[in-house]
Amino acid sequence: xxxxxxxxxxxxLSAQMGDMGRAxxxxxxxxxxxxxxxxxxxxRAMAAAIRADAQAILAANARDVEAARATGMAPAxxxxxxxxxxxxxxxxxxxxxxxxxxxxxxxxxxxxTRPNGLDIARVRTPIGVIAIIxxxxxxxxxxxxxxxxxxxxxxxxxxxSECLASNLAIHAAVAKGLAAAGLPEACIQVVKTxxxxxxxxxxxxxxxxVDLIIxxxxxxxxxxxxxxxxxxxxGHLEGLNHVFLHASADLAKAKAIAVNAKMRRVSVCxxxxxxxxxxxxxxRLLPPxxxxxxxxxxxxxxxxxxxxLVPGMSKATEEDWTTEYLAPIISVAVVDGIEGAxxxxxxxxxxHTDAVVAEDPAAAERFAALVDSAIVLINxxxxxxDGGEFGFGAEIGIATDRLHARGPVxxxxxxxxxxxxxxxxxxxx
Amino acid sequence: xxxxxxxxxxxxLSAQMGDMGRAxxxxxxxxxxxxxxxxxxxxRAMAAAIRADAQAILAANARDVEAARATGMAPAxxxxxxxxxxxxxxxxxxxxxxxxxxxxxxxxxxxxTRPNGLDIARVRTPIGVIAIIxxxxxxxxxxxxxxxxxxxxxxxxxxxSECLASNLAIHAAVAKGLAAAGLPEACIQVVKTxxxxxxxxxxxxxxxxVDLIIxxxxxxxxxxxxxxxxxxxxGHLEGLNHVFLHASADLAKAKAIAVNAKMRRVSVCxxxxxxxxxxxxxxRLLPPxxxxxxxxxxxxxxxxxxxxLVPGMSKATEEDWTTEYLAPIISVAVVDGIEGAxxxxxxxxxxHTDAVVAEDPAAAERFAALVDSAIVLINxxxxxxDGGEFGFGAEIGIATDRLHARGPVxxxxxxxxxxxxxxxxxxxx
Numbered sequence: 122x123x124x125x126x127x128x129x130x131x132x133x134l135s136a137q138m139g140d141m142g143r144a145x146x147x148x149x150x151x152x153x154x155x156x157x158x159x160x161x162x163x164x165r166a167m168a169a170a171i172r173a174d175a176q177a178i179l180a181a182n183a184r185d186v187e188a189a190r191a192t193g194m195a196p197a198x199x200x201x202x203x204x205x206x207x208x209x210x211x212x213x214x215x216x217x218x219x220x221x222x223x224x225x226x227x228x229x230x231x232x233x234t235r236p237n238g239l240d241i242a243r244v245r246t247p248i249g250v251i252a253i254i255x256x257x258x259x260x261x262x263x264x265x266x267x268x269x270x271x272x273x274x275x276x277x278x279x280x281x282s283e284c285l286a287s288n289l290a291i292h293a294a295v296a297k298g299l300a301a302a303g304l305p306e307a308c309i310q311v312v313k314t315x316x317x318x319x320x321x322x323x324x325x326x327x328x329x330x331v332d333l334i335i336x337x338x339x340x341x342x343x344x345x346x347x348x349x350x351x352x353x354x355x356g357h358l359e360g361l362n363h364v365f366l367h368a369s370a371d372l373a374k375a376k377a378i379a380v381n382a383k384m385r386r387v388s389v390c391x392x393x394x395x396x397x398x399x400x401x402x403x404x405r406l407l408p409p410x411x412x413x414x415x416x417x418x419x420x421x422x423x424x425x426x427x428x429x430l431v432p433g434m435s436k437a438t439e440e441d442w443t444t445e446y447l448a449p450i451i452s453v454a455v456v457d458g459i460e461g462a463x464x465x466x467x468x469x470x471x472x473h474t475d476a477v478v479a480e481d482p483a484a485a486e487r488f489a490a491l492v493d494s495a496i497v498l499i500n501x502x503x504x505x506x507d508g509g510e511f512g513f514g515a516e517i518g519i520a521t522d523r524l525h526a527r528g529p530v531x532x533x534x535x536x537x538x539x540x541x542x543x544x545x546x547x548x549x550x
Numbered sequence: 551x552x553x554x555x556x557x558x559x560x561x562x563l564s565a566q567m568g569d570m571g572r573a574x575x576x577x578x579x580x581x582x583x584x585x586x587x588x589x590x591x592x593x594r595a596m597a598a599a600i601r602a603d604a605q606a607i608l609a610a611n612a613r614d615v616e617a618a619r620a621t622g623m624a625p626a627x628x629x630x631x632x633x634x635x636x637x638x639x640x641x642x643x644x645x646x647x648x649x650x651x652x653x654x655x656x657x658x659x660x661x662x663t664r665p666n667g668l669d670i671a672r673v674r675t676p677i678g679v680i681a682i683i684x685x686x687x688x689x690x691x692x693x694x695x696x697x698x699x700x701x702x703x704x705x706x707x708x709x710x711s712e713c714l715a716s717n718l719a720i721h722a723a724v725a726k727g728l729a730a731a732g733l734p735e736a737c738i739q740v741v742k743t744x745x746x747x748x749x750x751x752x753x754x755x756x757x758x759x760v761d762l763i764i765x766x767x768x769x770x771x772x773x774x775x776x777x778x779x780x781x782x783x784x785g786h787l788e789g790l791n792h793v794f795l796h797a798s799a800d801l802a803k804a805k806a807i808a809v810n811a812k813m814r815r816v817s818v819c820x821x822x823x824x825x826x827x828x829x830x831x832x833x834r835l836l837p838p839x840x841x842x843x844x845x846x847x848x849x850x851x852x853x854x855x856x857x858x859l860v861p862g863m864s865k866a867t868e869e870d871w872t873t874e875y876l877a878p879i880i881s882v883a884v885v886d887g888i889e890g891a892x893x894x895x896x897x898x899x900x901x902h903t904d905a906v907v908a909e910d911p912a913a914a915e916r917f918a919a920l921v922d923s924a925i926v927l928i929n930x931x932x933x934x935x936d937g938g939e940f941g942f943g944a945e946i947g948i949a950t951d952r953l954h955a956r957g958p959v960x961x962x963x964x965x966x967x968x969x970x971x972x973x974x975x976x977x978x979x
Binding site for chain 2: 150153154227233235239241246248249332333347348351353354355371373374377378380381382385467485489490491493494495496497498499500501502504505510511512522523524525527528537538539540541542543544545546547548549
């Protein structure tokens with residue numbers, strides 16, 4: 122019967138995912154005893170295996186691309202999905218970068234002695250089992266595997282169904298790296314089915330096996346994960362980023378930063394989507410900055426005050442303030458000082474990355490205090506929102522939640538900690 | 551109509567709680583601009599107001615105690631609820647302790663400069679709005695209010711319905727302290743109704759106003775919060791704590807630590823509930839330690855191997871391994887080495903606090919590496935699991951979740967962070 126076989130398939134998937142959870146938990150426990158040397162050896166072997174398997178990875182990716190074209194996927198999305206030899210080499214080099222960064226596990230971040238002689242150390246430890254749910258870009262499979270392993274975590278990876286073949290081919294290389302270092306294969310697992318029910322099972326926590334869920338993708342994916350997850354979530358929401366030009370801004374810096382923040386690469390999460398201009402000096406600042414943006418090929422959509430200063434600017438609707446364009450379009454609002462800018466950002470932003478351009482240091486610092494985003498920049502482009510630019514080596518993405526980790530999530534952010542208290546027989550009076 | 555008025559009441563409570571959420575969010579924003587001096591002034595004024603209001607607080611508490619007696623509440627629970635002049639003074643002194651600890655907000659925990667001149671600082675910031683759901687002990691109202699304010703957070707406090715009058719009287723003193731420092735009253739709000747539907751509304755996140763929910767109480771409360779919460783949770787679960795006697799243990803230390811961990815105070819979350827003894831030397835260790843525990847008035851319940859070594863020990867059931875007795879009872883199991891101890895702890899423990907007694911340092915360190923609890927002690931009593939004993943000044947409780955904060959939660963653990971990046975006009979190439 123139709124419903125019978127669906128139930129059977131559901132039960133089978135559920136059993137399969139439960140097995141993955143148990144295997145991941147056992148692998149995480151094994152990783153607690155593996156040392157940094159073994160993890161580094163595995164990462165180097167992974168990079169070598171990705172290079173050695175390049176043709177197999179490209180062949181699998183070609184099948185994904187062909188299938189995506191057949192469904193009529195947009196060219197920009199196809200470009201995100203497609204690999205070539207350069208991209209495979211970049212993937213291997215990325216894993217090597219992670220192999221070279223300092224191992225965060227076991228690092229003492231604090232240590233002090235109490236008057237009774239107890240020696241208290243705060244020590245970084247792996248989180249345990251991390252499930253990552255992501256879309257497009259097959260290189261995330263290699264990046265996420267490498268960062269989770271560097272931090273001593275077992276990973277369950279669930280990429281987009283449109284790049285399943287690519288992800289499985291990359292995972293085969295990852296598995297070779299683990300084997301070369303004598304680590305359990307279940308340290309890094311990829312969900313082998315395109316069945317979307319697998320996502321629901323992961324969000325259910327796989328019978329308590331999942332310690333952290335990281336969604337990396339569009340607004341609807343992250344919202345679903347945050348609503349349904351039965352395990353802690355580290356959300357990577359879109360970057361609804363603002364550049365605020367304070368009345369004290371230097372015009373040359375304002376032009377350079379606004380154009381770079383919007384136009385350097387419009388498709389990255391660190392790109393600016395809204396330009397805010399201080400009403401106290403908008404006449405001086407907005408027209409030339411708008412001209413520079415237009416010269417760079419950017420469309421401007423403004424509120425009434427912005428349009429009164431820049432002829433021919435189209436009208437911004439309420440929806441524009443909450444739209445991550447990922448395109449050469451920017452919304453523009455004139456706001457009343459730092460408070461006005463901070464209020465706009467609090468109302469419409471995603472707490473990702475926001476910048477102020479100001480020569481008055483007190484104004485800049487006040488903006489940095491008032492704006493509650495993961496990254497606040499003073500006189501610099503929002504496009505610096507990137508783990509590599511922060512010196513973290515690599516990143517899973519930019520966390521936009523408020524707890525545990527914010528901003529670029531590298532290996533260190535994929536650890537937690539415990540207290541190790543060393544005594545000589547102390548009892549509490 | 552009955553159902554009509556219930557719906558009306560539900561709608562009214564929902565509106566009232568929504569107002570609380572909005573007021574808390576506005577207060578949290580005001581707190582971002584208040585400096586440490588104002589917060590310290592408010593905390594000192596709170597302590598003074600608690601002392602000045604002592605008679606009103608005691609009168610309200612007497613009403614709670616009377617009502618609790620009328621419902622037949624157990625004497626041990628009445629004792630947790632009841633205040634006297636000493637306890638009110640301790641509450642005021644506790645708030646003064648928090649006023650004296652270093653203010654965590656704005657502290658730079660890391661700062662570095664990139665090759666391009668960008669100056670990146672990681673700065674502690676308030677979390678925002680914290681909702682704390684707790685049971686019994688009215689002093690938590692003062693402690694939680696003080697710690698949240700020290701860390702620059704707005705708080706929504708929901709104590710047990712059995713101490714509502716006490717909590718409201720304490721809150722009146724807290725409000726006087728806020729007013730004395732010119733801070734908004736909504737920085738610290740107490741839910742004014744005993745209606746349990748209020749908890750459900752808080753778990754729903756109050757329309758996105760709540761940034762963190764902290765449940766502090768029994769297993770069923772914490773489980774409900776973790777299942778239903780639509781905002782991040784920092785769980786404070788029971789302490790199912792173990793003391794493991796390794797084959798290398800010094801017998802005198804083993805006796806002293808086991809007796810202290812179990813019997814110093816049996817009702818605290820840091821009390822030990824299970825004694826694990828290494829099979830490699832159980833004959834030497836278990837009988838005298840069991841005798842010392844019995845001499846201290848403790849009942850022992852053992853597995854087969856433990857009972858074979860200690861005549862007259864009653865049989866431990868599967869349920870005993872997962873029971874937080876909070877009473878002079880301890881379960882006892884003989885396990886095979888560190889791996890056996892770690893496996894028992896991973897299966898039955900609550901990742902709170904576990905101790906090893908061992909003279910062999912390599913064995914002790916291996917235990918510390920394998921056991922994934924918030925606090926792992928070597929040759930010291932589990933009863934040191936306490937914010938004061940760690941030097942944190944005060945604590946909300948001991949966090950047993952894996953993310954954001956583990957172990958004692960003081961003011962520092964009630965902060966998050968952001969990156970402030972200072973440039974001189976940098977754009978990304």
